[in-house]
Amino acid sequence: MRILIVEDEPTLGKQLKSTLEQNGYAVDLSTDGEDGHFLGSTEEYDAVILDLGLPEIDGLTVLGMWRKEGRKFPVLVLTARDSWSDKVAGLDAGADDYLAKPFQTEELIARLRALIRRASGNTSSELTAGPVRLDTRSGRVTLDGEPVKLTAQEYKLLSYLMHHKGKVVSRTELIEHIYDQDFDRDSNTIEVFVTRIRKKLGADVITTIRGLGYSLDDPDEQPRAN
Amino acid sequence: MRILIVEDEPTLGKQLKSTLEQNGYAVDLSTDGEDGHFLGSTEEYDAVILDLGLPEIDGLTVLGMWRKEGRKFPVLVLTARDSWSDKVAGLDAGADDYLAKPFQTEELIARLRALIRRASGNTSSELTAGPVRLDTRSGRVTLDGEPVKLTAQEYKLLSYLMHHKGKVVSRTELIEHIYDQDFDRDSNTIEVFVTRIRKKLGADVITTIRGLGYSLDDPDEQPRAN
DNA sequence: TCCTCGACGATCAGGATGCGCATGGAGGGG
DNA sequence: CCCCTCCATGCGCATCCTGATCGTCGAGGA
Structure with missing residues (x-):
């Protein structure tokens, strides 16, 4: 943010x-x-x-x-x-x-x-998406109840996606919201962190929409896959 | 406090x-x-x-x-x-x-x-986190039942963390709650005392979240990290 | 339907950065 | 006088970024 x-x-x-x-x-x-x-x-x-x-x-x-x-x-x-x-x-x-x-x-x-x-239209300080839960108050993330250790950047990225659950978020949008003014926009850091997060939380947490960006879906609300 | x-x-x-x-x-x-x-x-x-x-x-x-x-x-x-x-x-x-x-x-x-x-939402005057137990009444700290001697500042720091168990606490927040008005905020005293506490109570009591702060977890409630 | 090719995304490893840790010593208070 | 507290320094390492390579998807043509 x-x-x-x-x-x-x-x-x-x-x-x-x-x-x-x-x-x-x-x-x-x-x-x-x-x-x-x-x-x-x-x-x-x-x-x-x-x-x-x-x-x-x-x-x-x-x-x-x-x-x-x-x-x-x-x-x-x-x-x-x-x-x-x-x-x-x-x-x-x-x-x-x-x-x-x-x-x-x-x-x-x-x-x-x-x-x-x-x-972002959320009412609770706890954001959930499938097995993933993020508590914005304490700044902690759990997967199936198990705490997961995220680094600062990983947390920022995940937090932004969860605040915009279900929406397709472009890479530039992510860069603009996760970094402050002075940052080289031509880099693939976002991809790197997406990979990292997927490794820690499971590959299916973040969906890639080719040519558009990423999207974080809640399987509970959207039972069918793709 | x-x-x-x-x-x-x-x-x-x-x-x-x-x-x-x-x-x-x-x-x-x-x-x-x-x-x-x-x-x-x-x-x-x-x-x-x-x-x-x-x-x-x-x-x-x-x-x-x-x-x-x-x-x-x-x-x-x-x-x-x-x-x-x-x-x-x-x-x-x-x-x-x-x-x-x-x-x-x-x-x-x-x-x-x-x-x-x-x-802080606690009900007992005894706060515990894993093998560490802090009695706010007597001001004593024990590790696996063995009494541990903490200095004043070490106690303050530990006490604040235990009152906010599971929450990520930033360094500024710690400074604001452990020291009174006149104190130089740009110093590494917090780190020093964290180190000291870790030496006395074990390194895994206080978790570092890089760039964000510290967090004290209760292994009983959260079996394992990662 | 299958193949080819182009484009985009994923992944990996190396390296710079800066954060946090350790340590010693000076200062102050009990 | 001793111990606690605080500050300063140097160091190690996690973290983050970079660039290259590999994998994958999808369109279009045969």
Whole structure:
């Protein structure tokens, strides 16, 4: 899952970035509204953390522009404490959730998880597909109840697929959501990790759709094979 | 485990802080409601001890604000008198337990322990993971029944992991819950203590998940990895 | 229907990177 | 005075990426 943080205060921004990265997200950080808006418009994010108190362009304006452009990613707005007007205006502008500064990083992470989960249409923090179960809260994966050890990248890849269960996900889409800005897009790393995951979870977990990408199906919901 | 004490009387506050620290908690002390509220909103606490008779802002108000902001840590309220009205109001405001002044520090610690235990979803004061057993009441750790001597920090670290058994805990999360406010976050102390604990309890007690953090698994519940 | 060929995906092994581990020593507190 | 805590350094290894090779699928023609 890839996150954009738009936060003008460098210290807080960097701290957030590193915390989120430790939690398995790919994170881009922008420190002003204009740059932030550009990133949000051009790159693919699964969620955006947006500070309202930005220099130059206001956070609300940025949010409004995104929504007008049709960007649909969930936005978590950081507002100064007690500003009800901000809250209302933010809702109108299309924010999905709020957090008043100051806040606890754990809560931020929890809300972020919830946002991403909701955005992908899931209701529980546990995602399942056949014998595979992924708990987004504890960050663990089990196969038939047995815990499976995944590396960071393997987890990111599997997590994205499970959040989009049944959908065909192209390789570029995966790259855009698993890695942050600076990454060489011409490589076969995705294939490599797909192979790895198949080795650990079974070959039939991830289906290849030639020329299009990959898809993770739930055999319980789709009894017949292909 | 990290505790916040909000207590206006300096003597009592300091005494509590030192007592709790001797019992293996990381403690922040605040002497007025405003500061206390701020700390509780920004930092990560596993429990809060809140005196109701505060100057400026009342303890109940502070508690109410926290709950309205969505802070979920358990709160142990200290009330000066045997006043029922305080108790009722406190319950409404979201307190989890009570203690009437004057009280025995022993009792305070016992209740605190119970609060933290409940908050982490454990039912017993004894936490076990494989051959390792940790008694939160006596603060003792045994390996295959044999008592093991842990230093204060080693105990704190192990305790936090055991309270969150099975969850992947990032290094920042550990730092936030084991140390109090003023601590340099860029250091490798966590690794050092993990190493120490492994030496004393066996290398397989704590699992490393590269790039994400550590996790303490219970082999009884999860027979084997890979 | 079968064969051929092209294109795409899977797999493997080698190597760079950086994370986490170990260790020793300085500093501080009991 | 001793032990605990913390910081710094160097090292080893898991992890990740790369590039090459092998395998597979499917279209089109005979």
